Amino acid sequence: MIAIQRTKEIGIRKVLGATLQQLLSLLTQDSIRLILIASLIGLPLAGIAMQEWLNNYAYHISLSWWIFLLPVLFVLITALLVIAQQVIRAALANPVVALRNE
DSSP states (O other), X not given: OHHHHTHHHHHHHHHXXXXXXXXXXXXXXXXXHHHHHHHHHHHHHHHHHHHHHHXXXXXXXXXXXXXXXXXXXXXXXXXXXXXXXXHXXXXXXXXXXXXXXX
């Protein structure tokens, strides 16, 4: 979605000589920042909620840090793969067509 919305910007940057790596880092920064902020807000809340829920049982497990880190890593990897696919598709397209359509 990000690459589709910013097609004209990608076209201009390509014409000016931006590399695929530069375009990828430009478009992934915002998404990674949002995922990390959401994780910082959601992980403590999830930890408290899970601890309270587990306290209701006679036999319960202790919560480790990796239980919370693993989903964040999966979300980051998935987001990076999806964004990279869209950026590569937009970067390999002809920038003249993108600029002409706008």
